[in-house]
Amino acid sequence: MSQAHKFTHDANAIAFDERHRNTIKFNISRYNAAVSRGMARYNNLEKAKIQAAAIKRDVLENWGDYLLQFEKNIKAHGVEVLWANDAAEATSYIESILKENDAKLLVKSKSMTTEEIELNHTAEKNGCESVETDLGEFIVQLAGEKPYHIVTPAMHKSKGDIAKLFNEKFGTAIESTPEEMTEYVRQVLRKKYTQAEIGVTGANFLIADIGGISVTENEGNGLMSTAFPKVHIVIAGIEKIIPKMSQLGLFYPLLAAHGTGQQMTAYNTIFTGPRQSKEVDGPEKMIVILLDNGRTNVYKDDEAYESLACIRCGACLNGCPVYKTIGGYTYDTTYSGPIGSVLTPFLRGFKDFSHLSFASSLCGKCVEVCPVKIPLTDILLSNRRKTVEQNLRPLSEKIIMSGFKFISSKRARFDFFSSLIKNIGTYPFNFAGWGPKREMPKFANNSFSKQYKNKTEK
Secondary structure: OHHHHHHHHHHHHHHOOOOHHHHHHHHHHHHHHHHHHHOOOOOOOOHHHHHHHHHHHHHHOOOHHHHHHHHHHHOOOOOOEEEEOHHHHHHHHHHHHHOOOOEEEEOOOOOOHHHHHHHHHHHHHEEEEEEOOHHHHHHHHOOOOOOOOOOOOOOOOOOHHHHHHHHHHHHHOOOOOOHHHHHHHHHHHHHHHOOOOOOOOOOEEOOOOOOOEEEEOOOOHHHHHHHOOEEEEEEHHHHHHHHHHHHHHHHHHEEEHHHOOOOOOOEEEEEEEOOOOOOOOOOOOEEEEEEEEOHHHHHHHHHHHHHHHHOOOHHHHOOOOHHHHHHHHHHHOOOHHHHHHHHHHHOOOOHHHHHHHHHHOOOOOHHHHHHOOOOHHHHHHHHHHHHHHHHOOOOHHHHHHHHHHHOOOHHHHHOOOHHHHHHHHHHHHHOOOOOOOOOOOOOOOOOOHHHHHHHHHO
């Protein structure tokens, strides 16, 4: 089954799963309420978004310079910097690090770039247990699943689902409360932190002027994942760069307000190097892997490059009616929702993933909520055009659209067919393509032009 057919199949299956819809509706409603409060704290939210967008566009104009500045400054602190062209190269670096340190246990803070390169699989293949320490990530790893959402990995699960999962895996009480389950996970992870040889994080921001890694989280697991292990590996997409540390005062609240509705996330940590001589904790060695993996393909595109300004807040997913209907797993990609639909064709190929750019109503909600003003609907449309230009759409669609163009391009042709014939011609769509959960609208007895002509003649 092709990716496009799998997407359609999975979308049809999940879209009318009422239990799934109710869980997502409940969880996103709580997000919406929190975000409304977060936005209300701003005196001028639009001004903040304009400023953030300008900074990220400056980064894209001077991308190479800022990355080299970051590399120079962080290497001066004793950090090793490795550049990975793709997932395979990043994986080879990680395998070497695991072998060099005879690593048997790895603890990992929440990171979408590690999902992108399937770090857990690489670790396990090399005899190293990889443990997710973010609670949501811990839950989906326990369930043998991937993150459902780029900010809220277990958004698709209710507290009852999680209690049942914990009961099956750990023997905890089926009626356990969220607080009791959280405490249980906390005790499990405490042992893992102190035993692990390797700690892994992503990066919310790469700070060029100080050579720093900024990690934002709410549970303290990122700090714990780097405090005890001897080696700290950072895996970061090269688009995460910002010019100055002082700009975090703008980006931290924007990320928090759009991502979770908070004024600030609970933990915002800046790592600038391994443990120094007078410090009592932290890693003995720090390695930063800067990942391309298709990002420069996005950058080369004159229409899509602005999507690299994304700060991964997840707001576009939560606002998207398509995402809320078909869920995160239907996309079958690391990055789902509008931003995933824009990026994935460039990261994983138009041939297999161009269909995602058609999975949008183009309502513009994603553009409205984006904190860095990415023109997502414009890019979705340009991706659609590229797909057609590369002859990647089905032949049947091309024939149907050519026929529709021929008929609708002249009023006389459109009016030639009676409403009865038009309704008969569109009736099969009630069962395939448009239906069966929707009903095709019926053509009026007289076309608009005929109605207008009759009215003006009276």
